[in-house]
Amino acid sequence: MNRTxxxxxxxxxxxxxxxxVIAPVLISRQLPELAGRFGESLALPLxxxxxxxxxxxxxxxxxYKHALIxxxxxxxxGDxxxxxxxxxxxxxxALWIAALPAWLAAIGAPLGLEPVAQVLLVCGSLVLLVLYRIPRQLQ
Incomplete structure (x- = not known):
């Protein structure tokens, strides 16, 4: 495999x-919210x-940094x-692990997780995705 x-x-x-990262949260926002104490009691721990x-x-x-080096x-x-x-x-x-907070936000959406909490978890995942970008030095 060549560099390009x-x-x-x-x-x-x-x-x-x-x-x-983004699609599950957007899809889960369209699901009906599960009413009741069960959903509300899981939102904060989630x-x-x-x-x-x-x-x-x-x-x-x-x-990842060691692999970059x-x-x-x-x-x-030859290697x-x-x-x-x-x-x-x-x-x-690393990208799978970085997406985990956003997936938990997607699970929490129908359980009553507040939109602000969902945005915070998705933004955390997005920041991690930015950390795992490929630097220009490897061109």
Missing amino acids: AARRQLSRDGWLSLLL FIIGLASLFLNLPRFTA ATEKGLDT ESSAWMALRAVRLR
């Missing part, structure tokens, strides 16, 4: 992750779990293709 194809694939992965899930990205971000060292060598594949694998795992 790898960057194109990583770009597609980023846009797909963005879609997977928000707290969503905030705590932001911290699950700390080890993933460290692994390894990819940069592997440029213009370049495997370095790009390793970077993609690490980044995909």
Whole structure:
């Protein structure tokens, strides 16, 4: 795999992750709200779990940065293709974890999670997606 194809694939992965962060929340907002104490009693714990899930990205971000460094060292060598594949694998795992707060917001929408809480969780996921972008130095 050459550098251009790898960057194109990583770009597609980023846009797909963005879609997977935003679409579930927008779809779940259209679902009818579950009335009752059951939904209301789960909304706050779900928000707290969503905030705590932001911290699950700390080890993933460290692994991502190490993969970036390894990819940069592997440029213009025989290991370049495997370095790009390793970077993609690490980044995909990190993007899945980064989307977790937004998915929890999508689950919480029908359970009565407030719109402000949903926006905060989605924005947290979006900020994490920005952290996992591919730097220009790898061109």
